[in-house]
Amino acid sequence: MSHTREDKTLAERLEAKGFGRRDFVRLFSLAAAAVGLPKEALAAVAQVKKRPSVIWLHFQECTGCTETLLRASHPEITEVILEAISLDYHETLFAAAGHQIEEALQTAMKENAGKYICVVEGAIPTKDNGIYCKVAGKTALESLNEVAGNAAAVIALGSCASFGGLPAADPNPTGAKGVPEIFSKKPVVTLPGCPANPYNLLGVVLQYVTFGTLPKLDTLGRPTFAYGRTIHEDCPRRPHFDAGRFAKVFGDQGHRDGYCLYELGCKGPVTYANCSIKHFCDVDGAWPIGIGHPCAGCTEQATLFRTPLYDTVQIKRPTPPDQYPPIAVEHPAPSPVAIGFGGAIVGAAIGAGLITAKKLGNGSEPEKKDEKKEA
Amino acid sequence: MDRRNFLKSLALAGGAAAAAPAIAHEKEARPESKGMLYDSTRCIGCKACVVACREANNLPPAQSDGLHDVQQELNGTTKNVIKLYKDPDDPSVFAFMKQQCMHCVDPACTSACMLGALKKTAEGPVTYDKSSCIGCRYCQVACPFNVPKFEWYTPVPKIVKCELCPERTAQGKLPACVDVCPRQAVIYGTREELLKEAHLRLEKNPKLYQPKVYGEHDLGGTNVLYLSAVPFTKLGLPEKGDRSGASVSETVQEGVYQSFITPLVLYGGLAATVFRNWKKGRKNDDEGGEEEEAS
Numbered sequence: 001m002s003h004t005r006e007d008k009t010l011a012e013r014l015e016a017k018g019f020g021r022r023d024f025v026r027l028f029s030l031a032a033a034a035v036g037l038p039k040e041a042l043a044a045v046a047q048v049k050k051r052p053s054v055i056w057l058h059f060q061e062c063t064g065c066t067e068t069l070l071r072a073s074h075p076e077i078t079e080v081i082l083e084a085i086s087l088d089y090h091e092t093l094f095a096a097a098g099h100q101i102e103e104a105l106q107t108a109m110k111e112n113a114g115k116y117i118c119v120v121e122g123a124i125p126t127k128d129n130g131i132y133c134k135v136a137g138k139t140a141l142e143s144l145n146e147v148a149g150n151a152a153a154v155i156a157l158g159s160c161a162s163f164g165g166l167p168a169a170d171p172n173p174t175g176a177k178g179v180p181e182i183f184s185k186k187p188v189v190t191l192p193g194c195p196a197n198p199y200n201l202l203g204v205v206l207q208y209v210t211f212g213t214l215p216k217l218d219t220l221g222r223p224t225f226a227y228g229r230t231i232h233e234d235c236p237r238r239p240h241f242d243a244g245r246f247a248k249v250f251g252d253q254g255h256r257d258g259y260c261l262y263e264l265g266c267k268g269p270v271t272y273a274n275c276s277i278k279h280f281c282d283v284d285g286a287w288p289i290g291i292g293h294p295c296a297g298c299t300e301q302a303t304l305f306r307t308p309l310y311d312t313v314q315i316k317r318p319t320p321p322d323q324y325p326p327i328a329v330e331h332p333a334p335s336p337v338a339i340g341f342g343g344a345i346v347g348a349a350i351g352a353g354l355i356t357a358k359k360l361g362n363g364s365e366p367e368k369k370d371e372k373k374e375a
Numbered sequence: 376m377d378r379r380n381f382l383k384s385l386a387l388a389g390g391a392a393a394a395a396p397a398i399a400h401e402k403e404a405r406p407e408s409k410g411m412l413y414d415s416t417r418c419i420g421c422k423a424c425v426v427a428c429r430e431a432n433n434l435p436p437a438q439s440d441g442l443h444d445v446q447q448e449l450n451g452t453t454k455n456v457i458k459l460y461k462d463p464d465d466p467s468v469f470a471f472m473k474q475q476c477m478h479c480v481d482p483a484c485t486s487a488c489m490l491g492a493l494k495k496t497a498e499g500p501v502t503y504d505k506s507s508c509i510g511c512r513y514c515q516v517a518c519p520f521n522v523p524k525f526e527w528y529t530p531v532p533k534i535v536k537c538e539l540c541p542e543r544t545a546q547g548k549l550p551a552c553v554d555v556c557p558r559q560a561v562i563y564g565t566r567e568e569l570l571k572e573a574h575l576r577l578e579k580n581p582k583l584y585q586p587k588v589y590g591e592h593d594l595g596g597t598n599v600l601y602l603s604a605v606p607f608t609k610l611g612l613p614e615k616g617d618r619s620g621a622s623v624s625e626t627v628q629e630g631v632y633q634s635f636i637t638p639l640v641l642y643g644g645l646a647a648t649v650f651r652n653w654k655k656g657r658k659n660d661d662e663g664g665e666e667e668e669a670s
Contacts, residue, residue: 241442242443244442244443262442314441315441315442317436318436318438318441318442318443318444319422319426319443319444320422320425320426320443320444320445320446320457321442321443321444321445324420324457324458324459324471325446325447325448325456325458325459326458326459326460326461327458327459327460327472327609327610327611328448328611357648360648360652
């Protein structure tokens, strides 16, 4: 890629490409809001001059993450991505091939050593020394260690790169693993999802470009801005769940009416992701539950390809339903029958006590009589 | 002493005990003690307080269908619950009710608690100390609001009830239910402030509310006050006068023992019986036991 535009700011570069200020504000507000950047960050983003070099590695995957990224199209995200960053190596998007792109990779790594962002898409086979995935004669393992080792930040994009995903599903013939399992020299930002939401990637890159920092991560390396809450918590069908209205089979009246998909196997209650509030490709409703299919739990290692798609999951933190217990009068006045019954028992007890007291003296008499007879 | 005399003396002693002068017992509300004011007309029934209470107190959900946290009543895992009153005749009349410990000024539970595990603090809340609890559950029977609950499901059970979030208030935070309420239907403050606010609301909107602040005087007063548009009994709050149950029961108990009356009657009766039987036995011994008993 050429490096001639480095003297202009991002805003100027975009303007030259025909993007108005409004387009810019709209796009970056979305991305900045996604990552939780303050409003002021927008001005800082517009002033970014140096486009950070990005090296994008493909391993065992379907390229769905890249395809999704290319389809975030309002405005043309491909153009913006190319303007905001310097994508120096990407096997899908390169026009060139063979030795040319290998040379581009080596050049980018040398020129930006320790400063580039390494994005990994796809799982890495580890069985038999990783011979099941080779690019330019190098195994995925070798490429990863070489490229990620010199990177400033490593981003594992999609479920395959984050924890193995589909290639690592049983019986996992190639010993596929995610980046964090193999590469532990520096923290890896994982953005699981099948595919990952492009705005989450853009948000992370944007924060890095602007402030040189990475977002707050959870224990699995996932940014909390995107993976801090479950799908269930922000699901637009949640009121149906609370009210106990469920679609029972695909196509039934409940399904047509947009009822909760939990009983059809929705994994929303155990899946941490922001799909329910950040839909895909800028199209409202473009996410699984939005089109009437249960969440597959694609961001969760324990769920995706490991639990049956249409099995229901255990709700770990149940919340109250959309119904209320009635107010019961808990201390009713005792009925006359009860009072009479209780009175009878008390009276009987007192009477029995008196009679017993009276008989105490009489009881000893027969004994005395016997003693006398013996005497 | 014959039977008639015995009964007579028993009745006399009972009457004396009942007529004993009332022992000064009434406890005064502390205006500076903390409490809550729940305005039923402001509550939207979102149950955020129910969820927040669980989280703040680390209580497990009350599951029944496996999906929802279905709470019908306060129980061993529920310290706060939102209930709904619906008028059986007019569906447009309904009211929400937040049930939790009322933190009474003169609590029946602390009066019934024999080891002082439940204690009314000067700061307002009625607190529970599990180390002195023997699990007798007298507090459950004593409470006029049916609040203290028992952990029936564990081998080492405790009493469970709202304690006004002591950990949170110690850090200067609001109780969890108050903190999370989106409509300030339940607010936290000193009893004095809350009463002032409640009366202000009554004055401003006399048509909306029932014309009293429940808990200002009821059952000796409570630190959790209620405002409602429907009669308080519909919300499950008993209208049983201004005297606290603890004051009634303690007066009777202390009255019975005043001037040593009860022990005197009991031991006097016992002594009379023993004396009578002893005399009778001696008479029988003297006269060869042939004579019929004369009573």
